[in-house]
Amino acid sequence: MGSQLKIGGFALSIPAIEAGLAGYSDMAMRVTARRRGCPYAVTEALLDRVVITGGRGREKGLILSDDDxxxxxxxxxxxxxxxxxxxxxxxxxxxxxxxxxxxxPVKKVMGRCRGGYLLSDPHQAIAIMQAVRDEVEGPLTLKLRRGVDDSAHAAEQFEQIFDEAQRLEFSAIAVHGRTVEQKYTGKADWDFLRRLKTRKPNMTILGSGDVFCAADALRMYESTGVDGVWIARGAIGNPWIFSEFQALLDGQSLPAPPSIAAQRAALLEHFQMAVIIYGEELASRQMRKMGIKYSRLHPDGAAVWRDFIAVKSQVEWDRVLATYYASDGPGRAQTSIADAADMYNSCTSSGVAA
Ligand SMILES: Cc1cc2nc3c(=O)[nH]c(=O)nc-3n(C[C@H](O)[C@H](O)[C@H](O)COP(=O)(O)O)c2cc1C
Incomplete structure (x- = not known):
């Protein structure tokens, strides 16, 4: 099945994009995924003041490569x-x-009237959208949650912001089917996404929430009618989720999980690009948290996880690879893990989005 999804004039090969993920979705993660079928990606949230004035994380957050x-x-x-x-x-x-x-929904972000806070202040949200629209000629998109909370007032505020984005010709709106108040608890409301797409057929909507494996992506795509699936936690440590989704869209069965040799190749590539961004010393620390996520696809996942957690240097990183990834063998499939709240906690450790 070919994809109909276009964002700002870019036609995407599959109706999926790699999410913005604070502390994760840097150039290295994005390119590792692109080489495995991801057609479009978003940076982690970059604080506007950091982008303007420079400061911790600015250059790292802005690094792109030609194939990104x-x-x-x-x-x-x-x-x-x-x-x-x-x-x-x-x-x-x-x-x-x-x-x-x-x-x-992070408290520090909300407290400074940023991020999810703006869903409760349509006046300011719209002023921001208008100012950005006036300044930038190219395509703009928006990331929302389905409301600040479950109240009727919050629903009206969501609607106001959504409609204004449409009026200002935003190219797409990603909607996470949780409220801001919910943070990452409970389930994402996919029925909200379905009803939204039915009510707003002319807006390109990307659905977000609880997409942990390719089968989840297909289920969201088919059951809600959204134009594309925003793949977030499901892509961390699993860049193969995009090609797996492609196979399912094409009516094929799920490919075998990536072999250990394929995982090793991805880990090495990912690491090399992390070195370009962070330098050797910091790259091994950045890659420790990536390695932890990759470990879920390894048949000896618990041991790999434990050893990646202890990594403090490149020598230790190399040792984990030599111990667990030197000889080939079948990988383990990633299934839907609805309770991945632990991954969210690491969100707040990112200096850039704080
Ligand atoms: C660790 C972490 C960091 C996140 N950082 C961002 C971010 O910088 N920008 C953003 O739009 N969403 C961010 N999100 C939200 C995700 O993009 C996504 O909307 C959310 O996790 C729901 O999708 P999922 O349940 O499939 O993971 C983050 C989520 C997590 C878990």
Missing amino acids: HPVAGQLLGSEAHEMATAAKILKDYDFDVVDLNFAC
């Missing part, structure tokens, strides 16, 4: 003129699309 397109740079902020200035800088840095985050 189309890519959306995602912004987090509270002031319209700052968001507009930062959006312009992202375009100058060769980002194809600018994405605005009105979804992040």
Whole structure:
């Protein structure tokens, strides 16, 4: 089945994109996924002030490579003129699309009137969208949750922001089917996504929430009618989720999980690109948390997980690879793990999105 999904004029080979994920979705993770079928990716949320003035994490967050397109740079902020200035800088840095985050539920972000807070302040959210639209000629997208909470008032606020984005010709809106108040508890409301797409057939909607494996992606795509699936936690440590989704869309059965040799190749590639971003010393720490996620596909996952957790240097990283990934063999399939809240906790450790 061919994909109909287009974002800002970019036709995507499959109706899936790699999510913005604070602390994870850097150039290394994005390119590792692209080489395995991911057609489009979003950066982690970049604080507008950091983009404007420089500061911790700025350059790392802005690093792209030639094969990292189309890519959306995602912004987090509270002031319209700052968001507009930062959006312009992202375009100058060769980002194809600018994405605005009105979804992040992290307390520190909310407390500074950024992210999910803006869902409760349509006036300010709309001022930001308008200012960015005035400043940037290229495609814009938006990341929302389904509301601040479950109240009727929150539903109206969501609607106001959504409709204004449509009026301002935003190219797509990603909607996480949880409320801001829910953070990562409970289940994402896929029926909300289905009803939203039915009510707003002319807007390109990307559905988000509880997509942990390719079968989840297909289920969301088919049962809700969204134009594309926003693959978040399911892509961390599993760049094969995109080609697996492609196979399912084509009516094939799920391919065998990546072999240990295939996992080793991805880990090595991922590591090499992490070194370009962070330098050797920091790369092994960054890759420790990636390795932990990759370990779920290894038949000896618990032991690999334990050894990746202890990694503090490249020598130790190499040792884990030599111990567990030197000889080939079948991998283990990733199935739907609905309770992955532990991964969320690491979100707050990212300096960039804080
Ligand atoms: C560790 C972590 C970091 C996240 N960082 C971002 C972010 O920077 N930008 C964003 O739009 N969403 C972010 N999210 C939300 C995800 O993109 C996604 O919407 C959410 O996890 C629901 O999808 P899932 O249940 O399939 O993971 C983050 C989620 C997690 C778990």
